[in-house]
Amino acid sequence: MASPSHRRSLRKRRTIVVASAALAATGLGAVAFVMNANAGAVDLAHQSLPAKDGWAASGSGTTGGSQADSAHVYTVSTRAQLVKALGSSGNSTAKIIQIKGTIDANTDDAGKKLTCATYASGTGYSLAAYLKAFDPATYGTSKLPSGTQETARAAAQAKQAKNIVFKVPANTTIVGVPGTKAGLTGASLQVKDVDNVIIRNLTLTATEDCFPQWDPTDGSLGEWNSNYDSVTLRGATHVWADHNSFSDSPFFDKSETTYFGRKYQIHDGALDITNGSDLVTVERNQFTNHDKTMLIGSSDTDSVGKLRVSIHHNVWKGITQRAPLARIGQIHLYNNVYDTASLNGYEPKYSLDSRAKAQVVAEYNSWTLPSGAKVAKLLSGDGTGSVAGSGNLVNGTATDLVAAYNAANSKKLKTTVNWTPALTAGLQTSAKNLPTELATTTGAGVLTD
Numbered sequence: 450m451a452s453p454s455h456r457r458s459l460r461k462r463r464t465i466v467v468a469s470a471a472l473a474a475t476g477l478g479a480v481a482f483v484m485n486a487n488a489g490a491v492d493l494a495h496q497s498l499p500a501k502d503g504w505a506a507s508g509s510g511t512t513g514g515s516q517a518d519s520a521h522v523y524t525v526s527t528r529a530q531l532v533k534a535l536g537s538s539g540n541s542t543a544k545i546i547q548i549k550g551t552i553d554a555n556t557d558d559a560g561k562k563l564t565c566a567t568y569a570s571g572t573g574y575s576l577a578a579y580l581k582a583f584d585p586a587t588y589g590t591s592k593l594p595s596g597t598q599e600t601a602r603a604a605a606q607a608k609q610a611k612n613i614v615f616k617v618p619a620n621t622t623i624v625g626v627p628g629t630k631a632g633l634t635g636a637s638l639q640v641k642d643v644d645n646v647i648i649r650n651l652t653l654t655a656t657e658d659c660f661p662q663w664d665p666t667d668g669s670l671g672e673w674n675s676n677y678d679s680v681t682l683r684g685a686t687h688v689w690a691d692h693n694s695f696s697d698s699p700f701f702d703k704s705e706t707t708y709f710g711r712k713y714q715i716h717d718g719a720l721d722i723t724n725g726s727d728l729v730t731v732e733r734n735q736f737t738n739h740d741k742t743m744l745i746g747s748s749d750t751d752s753v754g755k756l757r758v759s760i761h762h763n764v765w766k767g768i769t770q771r772a773p774l775a776r777i778g779q780i781h782l783y784n785n786v787y788d789t790a791s792l793n794g795y796e797p798k799y800s801l802d803s804r805a806k807a808q809v810v811a812e813y814n815s816w817t818l819p820s821g822a823k824v825a826k827l828l829s830g831d832g833t834g835s836v837a838g839s840g841n842l843v844n845g846t847a848t849d850l851v852a853a854y855n856a857a858n859s860k861k862l863k864t865t866v867n868w869t870p871a872l873t874a875g876l877q878t879s880a881k882n883l884p885t886e887l888a889t890t891t892g893a894g895v896l897t898d
Contacts, residue, residue: 491515492898493650494522494545494624498689501874503730503759503781511687511730513622513647514545524626526550529558531615538616538643548651549626554613554636565659568609574601574660583663585709590665599662606660606676610637613656613677619643625650627897632694637677642684652694652893653679657715663708672711678718682726694735694892695719695742702740703794718744718771725752727778731760732875735892738793740769746776749805753777759872761785762883764891765800767792775834776805781870782838784877786887787816789827800827803834808866811850812838815880824848825857832860842880 498511505511514521521544523534534546555563569575582588582598594602617623617640624647625631632652640646658675665671679695682688697716705712719736721744722729736742742765746756756778765772766788773780782801789797800816803809816827824843827850828836836851843850855861877883889895 493627493896494547494622498647498730499874501872502689503732503761503872503874504728504757504779505687505689505730505759506872506874507687507728507757509645509687511645511647511689511728512620513645513689514543514620515622516620517543517545517622521545523547524549526552527560528552528554528556528612529560535615535617535621538618538641541619541643543620544618545622545624547624547626548631548633549629551630551632551634551652552636553634554615557612563612565609568612568659569605572601572604572608574598574605579663580708583665585665585671588665590671593666594663602660602662606658609659610676613637614639616641617643617646617648620645622647622649623651624648625652625893627894630894632893633679636679638680640680640682640685640688644686646685646687647689647691648680648693649689649691650693650893650896652696653719654696654698655700656717657700658717659715661714665709670711671709673708673714675715675717678721680720681718682720682722682729683724685722685726686728688726688729690720690729690731690734692733692891692893692896694737694894696736696738698738701738701793701795714740716740718742721745721747722756722758723747723751725755727752727755727757729758731758731763733762733887733891733895735764735766736768736772737764738767738795740795742768742771743773744771745773745778745780746805746807749776751777751805756780759783759870761875762887762891764788764887767795768797768800769795770798771802772800774802774804774829775807775809777807779866779868780807780809781873782809782811783813783870783873784875784880784883785814786883787814787827788884789816789822790819797822798826799829801836802829803836803862804829804831805833807834808868809834809836810838810866810868810870811836811841813840813877813880814842815883816841816843816848817884818844823857824850824853828854828862830854830858830860830862833863835863835866837864837866840878840880845881
């Protein structure tokens with residue numbers, strides 16, 4: 450793996466960031482393409498994060514697999530090919546993986562479809578037996594499930610994880626091939642304890658856990674909890690997630706069965722950033738049809754001094770909550786669009802939650818609220834988090850979201866932060882035209898070579 454100073458040197462020699470004239474005219478300067486100083490335009494797969502484009506541009510920046518030689522550039526269209534291209538998670542050789550078409554993670558090496566029943570086979574697990582074993586009326590509500598059926602459930606879950614969790618090595622770019630409806634269905638990309646990863650131009654759908662665990666101690670009524678985020682960052686640094694589309698489609702939460710009075714939840718996060726992850730830029734993605742969308746910080750004691758994340762020019766639509774839920778870190782949330790109307794049964798609870806002393810700067814974002822919805826419910830907090838920033842619009846009108854929240858809640862959000870954003874490429878100082886602009890410039894399928 451190249452040293453940070455060597456990567457900086459390579460990048461300095463290699464790239465000039467140029468925004469197109471058309472985008473500059475609309476203020477969308479952050480959508481840039483990278484040019485080689487000697488050889489003209491670089492293709493999508495070899496692009497690096499532009500300079501000053503959020504926290505992921507800090508220090509050595511984020512180049513992903515842009516330095517890959519021809520032997521480490523792969524085009525894949527099946528799960529087996531993807532696994533082979535990724536290789537060992539400990540191999541930091543620069544690589545580019547181009548995904549062509551849609552890859553179904555729930556398939557075997559021959560491409561045969563795998564189901565929940567396939568994963569459960571041979572483990573002794575059955576949902577009927579699990580429900581009988583842990584019915585609160587007989588098992589109680591004071592302790593987590595344990596015993597034969599819980600062991601079987603965990604074994605079945607492990608079999609599914611082995612098939613659908615893809616571990617991404619350092620210095621890797623994973624990018625959808627333009628014009629091929631590129632993406633992953635049923636998959637979880639795991640970026641764990643590695644540096645320098647780019648994920649772009651992918652449609653990520655139907656990340657589902659066949660074997661949720663019942664936790665009778667979760668809240669006052671208990672909850673069904675699932676594993677697997679579409680993209681999960683754990684201890685990851687320098688990550689750029691750009692122009693992706695996240696959705697539960699085609700199976701939405703409204704269709705879930707209820708057991709023990711709670712929804713049998715098979716979806717977890719869309720893009721979670723936890724366990725001391727740091728220096729992350731999330732831009733120009735679409736998040737739709739999802740409940741617990743983005744978690745920053747896995748607990749109130751995750752990692753002080755880390756969890757620095759920039760989130761800009763994304764569209765959030767049909768999102769219940771966590772857009773994002775932020776703990777501890779320094780989060781810059783700017784130029785995003787939030788459509789809070791109900792969609793496919795996803796009813797909004799809040800957009801932004803700042804807790805555990807999170808330091809959030811939220812500026813020049815645009816919210817659209819349906820008739821009767823309250824501005825005070827756009828935010829949430831535990832009384833220790835901060836939200837600073839200005840220029841936010843609600844239905845086109847400049848609105849102080851924090852003042853509205855604090856007027857209606859006893860646990861107040863703080864209004865000052867201990868840092869000033871500096872890596873702000875593409876920041877637009879008006880949110881007025883964002884809903885129109887971002888409708889056609891975000892998500893998978895927009896980028897071309």
